[in-house]
Amino acid sequence: MIRLEHVTKRYASGGAAALDDVSCDIDRGEFVFVVGASGSGKSTMMRLITREITPSAGSVLVAGRELVPMPQRKVPTLRREIGVVFQDFRLLEGKTVYQNVAFVLRVLGSKRHQIKQLVPETLDLVGLDGMASRLPHELSGGEQQRVAIARAVVKKPPILLADEPTGNLDPETSAEIVKVLDRINKTGTTVVMATHDQGIVDVFKKRVLELKDGELVRDEAEGGYNRDETRERERAAERAARALEQGED
Numbered sequence: 001m002i003r004l005e006h007v008t009k010r011y012a013s014g015g016a017a018a019l020d021d022v023s024c025d026i027d028r029g030e031f032v033f034v035v036g037a038s039g040s041g042k043s044t045m046m047r048l049i050t051r052e053i054t055p056s057a058g059s060v061l062v063a064g065r066e067l068v069p070m071p072q073r074k075v076p077t078l079r080r081e082i083g084v085v086f087q088d089f090r091l092l093e094g095k096t097v098y099q100n101v102a103f104v105l106r107v108l109g110s111k112r113h114q115i116k117q118l119v120p121e122t123l124d125l126v127g128l129d130g131m132a133s134r135l136p137h138e139l140s141g142g143e144q145q146r147v148a149i150a151r152a153v154v155k156k157p158p159i160l161l162a163d164e165p166t167g168n169l170d171p172e173t174s175a176e177i178v179k180v181l182d183r184i185n186k187t188g189t190t191v192v193m194a195t196h197d198q199g200i201v202d203v204f205k206k207r208v209l210e211l212k213d214g215e216l217v218r219d220e221a222e223g224g225y226n227r228d229e230t231r232e233r234e235r236a237a238e239r240a241a242r243a244l245e246q247g248e249d
């Protein structure tokens with residue numbers, strides 16, 4: 001689903017590498033933590049996947065698309081395949097929870113009946129049923145992040161990237177947010193979450209990619225990570241994709 005091949009990123013030519021010859025392969029349906037100290041390259045990796053930036057060397061493949069040669073006009077199509085969540089929730093302050101989530105679908109040109117079905121369904125998925133008419137400032141940090149997650153997944157992207165989604169939250173709320181991401185992963189969505197929260201990584205047994213000064217120094221399953229479970233999730237994702245294709249015919 002996501003493949004980096006010998007990717008190096010230098011923001012300034014001749015400068016230090018923010019990512020240094022990184023190769024990794026993330027399968028459809030996986031849940032992966034990207035960990036590392038501040039400045040290790042986690043956000044750079046995320047921004048390469050959304051093609052906000054391009055690598056100085058190497059190739060990036062996302063959902064079957066080569067991103068380096070991709071013309072700019074095709075980037076919006078790529079972004080439809082990727083939901084993104086950030087540390088700061090980035091909600092539209094004057095709009096309700098419902099409107100924040102519906103906004104994405106309106107921009108994509110979804111029909112009114114689709115919006116009416118998808119928004120409540122998604123709010124339910126992230127545990128926000130009953131809060132549709134609240135404004136962002138009437139919500140806790142954890143609830144605001146749930147809105148941001150709902151907004152990221154309402155278009156049903158096959159990939160969800162979360163860049164330090166728990167950075168502004170206390171440990172208990174952080175765990176709740178990761179549980180929401182886990183629930184989304186179980187519907188077949190590939191989830192990549194950058195974090196420097198070791199507690200979270202220890203509790204949720206997932207594959208861990210560790211960056212250090214731009215280098216990939218670890219790529220392994222934490223104890224309890226279950227390859228079979230991941231495979232089953234991949235199969236669920238394939239079934240969901242097939243159902244979607246058939247629905248479109």
Ligand SMILES: Nc1ncnc2c1ncn2[C@@H]1O[C@H](COP(=O)(O)OP(=O)(O)OP(=O)(O)O)[C@@H](O)[C@H]1O
Nearest residue numbers: 011012018036037038039040041042043044045196
């Ligand atoms: N736009 C930019 N211009 C120049 N250098 C940058 C830019 N963005 C990031 N860097 C540098 O690239 C390196 C990796 O940064 P990156 O933001 O990817 O790390 P990170 O692991 O996400 O850090 P944090 O946890 O603090 O967000 C750092 O040395 C940083 O200073």
